[in-house]
Amino acid sequence: MAKIGVQGSTVKQQFQELGVYETMKKLSEIGYKSVEISQVETSPENIEAIQKACKDFDMEIAAMSASLEPQTKDGESLTTHYDKIVADCKAVDADLLRIGMLPIPAMASLDKVLEFCEKVNDVTKKLKEDGITLYYHNHHVEFRKYDGKFLLDIIREKAPLLGFELDVHWIQRGGANPLEVIRDYKGKVELIHLKDYRVGELPQESVDALFQGDASKFMDKFNNLIEFAELGSGTLPLKEIIEESLSSGVRYLLVEQDDTYGVDPFESLKISYEHLVELGYTELF
Numbered sequence: 001m002a003k004i005g006v007q008g009s010t011v012k013q014q015f016q017e018l019g020v021y022e023t024m025k026k027l028s029e030i031g032y033k034s035v036e037i038s039q040v041e042t043s044p045e046n047i048e049a050i051q052k053a054c055k056d057f058d059m060e061i062a063a064m065s066a067s068l069e070p071q072t073k074d075g076e077s078l079t080t081h082y083d084k085i086v087a088d089c090k091a092v093d094a095d096l097l098r099i100g101m102l103p104i105p106a107m108a109s110l111d112k113v114l115e116f117c118e119k120v121n122d123v124t125k126k127l128k129e130d131g132i133t134l135y136y137h138n139h140h141v142e143f144r145k146y147d148g149k150f151l152l153d154i155i156r157e158k159a160p161l162l163g164f165e166l167d168v169h170w171i172q173r174g175g176a177n178p179l180e181v182i183r184d185y186k187g188k189v190e191l192i193h194l195k196d197y198r199v200g201e202l203p204q205e206s207v208d209a210l211f212q213g214d215a216s217k218f219m220d221k222f223n224n225l226i227e228f229a230e231l232g233s234g235t236l237p238l239k240e241i242i243e244e245s246l247s248s249g250v251r252y253l254l255v256e257q258d259d260t261y262g263v264d265p266f267e268s269l270k271i272s273y274e275h276l277v278e279l280g281y282t283e284l285f
Contacts, residue, residue: 002246004276004284005034005062007193007256011265012039020046024053026266031273031285033058036191036254038065038100042076042088050092062252063096063135063165063191064089068120069103078123086130096251097127098135098165098191107141113151117158124161135163135191143174150176156188165191167256168241172197173226178236179244186248193256194241194272196234200227228258230268232275239279253284 006027008015014023020040027035040046042064054060066085070077078085089097099120106112124134136159142152156164166189168178182189203221210218231238245253255276260268273285 002250002253002284003034003062004032004194004253004255004281005036006032006269007036007038007254008040009038010255010257010260010269014265015040020049021053024050024059025057027269028053028057028059030266030270031277032255032269033285034060034062034252034254036062036065036098036252037092037094038098042084047088047091054092061092061094062254063098064092064094065098065100067103068099068116068123071103078127079119082123082126086127086132089132095132096135096191097132098137100137101139102141110146110151110154113155114158117155117162120159120162124159128161133163133190134161135165137165137191137193138167138174139170140174143171143176152181156185163191164189165193167193167195168236169193169195169197169228172236178241182241182244182248189245189248190251192241192245192250192253194231194238194253195256195258196229196231196238197236198227198229198234200225227261230257230260230275231255231272232278233271238275242279242281 011023011027024035037050050061064085067075067077069079076085085097089095102113103116106116120134127134136155138152142150142155144151146154155162164185166182166185171178171181182192202225206218206221242253255269255272257265257268257272
């Protein structure tokens with residue numbers, strides 16, 4: 001049976017401030033028992049704290065995260081720290097590993113994307129031998145078209161062993177239909193990111209700026225009203241998305257909110273949890 005969990009990046013600041021153990025305790029108290037680890041330092045101390053939290057709070061790690069190549073000067077990656085990343089996955093009993101985004105240069109170059117696919121094919125085969133399946137998480141840039149094809153579809157074609165972690169908010173923001181994409185990727189997706197899609201409120205000061213002659217300030221806000229939202233407070237058909245995901249054979253549906261706009265992230269996750277309970281998914285936690 002599929003499970004609903006939480007994407008750890010939603011509380012990345014809390015992981016740093018409260019520590020891994022206390023943060024996972026708070027997630028457990030809300031009702032989340034599955035956590036995807038992302039933007040959390042995988043130091044030996046943190047890996048040990050994850051192990052202890054999973055044991056003490058009856059939790060599990062849905063997936064771990066890694067980049068293909070270093071994203072920062074001292075960052076870990078599958079290219080430079082393969083053995084450590086595999087060892088971390090095995091230490092927390094995770095057989096799913098996900099790449100969170102394209103390398104930044106590849107976002108502006110199809111040739112760079114094709115290079116990424118070639119490299120990711122090699123590491124995906126290697127991970128398979130170590131009992132780990134590699135997944136790729138989309139944003140909106142993958143819904144740019146090249147010769148009539150979505151970039152995401154090109155990645156699927158050129159990296160056939162790669163699985164996909166579909167993010168329904170970013171699919172919507174990219175102009176595609178989340179339900180159709182989930183259906184199209186059936187058999188290739190075991191991870192779904194659940195986050196709602198909200199059109200924000202236009203601030204009065206932006207309206208005032210227009211009438212004061214500052215059209216650029218108005219247009220900047222007008223063109224950037226889309227917000228991440230607690231589940232149930234946006235416009236996505238979440239019930240249908242979850243049902244389509246279940247039909248597609250997903251293992252984990254992970255609640256995520258990239259920005260909570262000043263609301264305590266634990267409170268945002270609680271609101272999302274309660275909405276999913278209202279929809280009838282208590283047994284998936």
